[in-house]
Amino acid sequence: MTDGDGTFNVYTNMNNMKIIFTYKISLMSKNTQLLYKIKSYLNIGSVSYNNKNNPNMVSYKVRNKNHLLNIIIPIFDKYPLLTSKRFNYLKFKTCLLISEDNNLSQMEKLIKINNIKNIKLMDNYMSDAWNMIIKNENINYNTRKTMMTSSAILTLNVENIKKIMTKSWLIGFIEAEGSFFLTQKSSNRLVHSFDISQKLDYIVLYGIKLLLNINNTIKDRKTYFKLETNNSKNIEYIMKMFMYADHKSMFLGMKSFEFKIWVRSYFKYKNDYNKLLKVREIMMKYRKNI
Template sequence: MRETLLLGSNSSSYLYKHKHTLKINMEEKSLLTWRQFAWIQNKLNFIHQRLHVEHLKKHFSLNFHKQTLTENNEIFYQWLVGFTDGDGTFSIVNQNNKWSLTYKLSQNTYNLRVLHFIKKQLKVGSIYIETGGKQGHYRIRDLTTLESVIFPIFDKYPLLTTKQFNYMKFKEAYKILSNSSLSKLEKDNLINKIVSSKPTENYISPIWSIVNNEITDFKTASTVMSKPWLVGFTEAEGSFYLVKKSDKRLVHGFEITQKLDKIVLTAIKYLLGIKTTVKITKSGTFSLVTTNSRAIENIIKYLKNTMKGMKSVEYRIWSRSFIKHKGDFEKLEKIRSDVRIMRLKTNTLLNMNYTKEV
């Protein structure tokens, strides 16, 4: 369906040209043994904890514009969980016969500012740029920091995708490494079992059990998924683009894809007022896509003044072109052409600058 991206794909490298854009800122698995996976405390406590949060989530959703990500920690935490569900990893690695745990968020360097925003909010962690300057990573590896900063956030606001399974493995591995009563051999054996464990093919994050793993309308979707989470997830995974429907017709499109977790896209569909169903692509991934004008209007209204990284700039260009130039093929074609040229120039400039700095 989608032929040509305007901007906003996960791999896009468009950078909006304003006075700050081209200035590069360089500062900035209880033990899991042979038993089945043990979730947070037990299922009843887990669900009770999440339901206790529901009042807060509704409040945050209603006041998202008044209390921004920088003014309300709980909003930021939910946003961060959404962003992590999109672009985060919890890795358990054995290197040089030593185990390490890393919480990491990765972005194209054109969107490095969102990583600096996260670092500023959490006040911990580090940012590094890969050789060549194309990818930036925010990471936390210190075990004490993981325990004091990261675990409280993801325990209070569980991940909604399969990454919840990875997080629980990650946390179990931390408990093993922190257990001074275990020998190195015992730790190695236990963590190797954790690393080898895989989610089932139809795995669904336990939090969805609140609605019996079924999303049928806005109410059931909003029971689990908060607005800050969805904004964060969209910031990581959403695509805003123009698609050519005919020789003289360009329309606005929005898409989110996932390899797993169809239930997540179904909930997003209801929250954003998208009428199309979640489909399976030829590559076997799930996709939620729309070019319907009413749905695009809903998305524009929902996301207005919410995002923090370069995706917010991409969203503004996309939304303004819909409001001002919907149906104007010449105007939209020029915008698309300008974006292509800008993308090429920006990529070249960024790579040159990061090569010099690194």
């Protein structure tokens, strides 16, 4: 969930010498129960609805420095983020440790922290979590095209990917970034589709492609990368991957509802255009009301 919808923010104010740290996951309001589940699991933080920019958003936040240092930081040190969120996390952690340094004055802390905040993400950044199965220095790309054709990435296989990309991680990431839907293939044909997009982190989509056994190539849409499939074998593989033996969904948020409708309509109404059209209308209406 954090790799998809999480943020690590450091707020500084030179006028009142203030430093505030916030770890946050923000979701649409229909996913409130999922944030309360995370809060219950960690037993820290708060769930807030007061988002002025988007009243339909709800956020889980942790601001207590002791909780950040003793609960949040150990989680992400043990299970490193796989996307470029890792870059933000490492800056956040460094700033948090600086704020705890009793050998520095408050002004010295502010100056150091602001300098770190100003460090920009490199275009070809890759989380060091991938170093376990691939060496960063082996990827020497400066364009999106060379990134997509890098031999260091293309030689990855399912077994290496599983070492760092667990099913639990995949469920959380798809909960945040994936989509199950029906797409129009012709005037009287609807098919089940799955897609997931990323602005950066091509390697993450490549790992997901391998884990989900998707044959399609990852598309470069200039401003983002997209992995999509409507191949029946791929779709059935995805459905099986995220269902328990009793056919219950492994997703815990609003994706669970979307996934259940998607799966049921596949086995019950596949090739029945009129039935699938009604199902698609239900799914689209549900998303609009999120």
